[in-house]
Amino acid sequence: MRFLLLLSVMLVAGGCSMSASEVQTKVDWVDTVCWNGHKYILDQDFGEAEADEKLGEVSFSLVGSEEENNPTYQLKDGEATFASPGSTIQSVAGIPVEEALLVEDNVYTTREE
Secondary structure (H helix, E strand, O other): OHHHHHHHHHHHHHHHOOOHHHHHOOOOOOOOOEOOOOOEOOOOOOOOOOEEEEEOOEEOOOOOOOOOOOOOOOOOEEEEEOOOOEHHHHHHHHOOOEEEEEOOOOOEOOOOO
């Protein structure tokens, strides 16, 4: 009787296992924009900022794309994790572009790594 019980448990457990190709990865992305070789991260503490000149547009948004759950994906210039494609990338008045950008009325700043 114990043998049948053990066999039943093994069959049920074996049927629930997942192969490596079935494993899904959930990646939590930081709100980031890449521009001109720099990575900018959303700075919620920045406060009000005045847009200066248009630099370009977001060409690709990672979240919602096929790459969203790819933990090795590297953003390229003009790409963002959350900002929508077509969003204007602008400089911030009075701040060097290497330090801050304005995208969708949000300020993104570079940070020392």
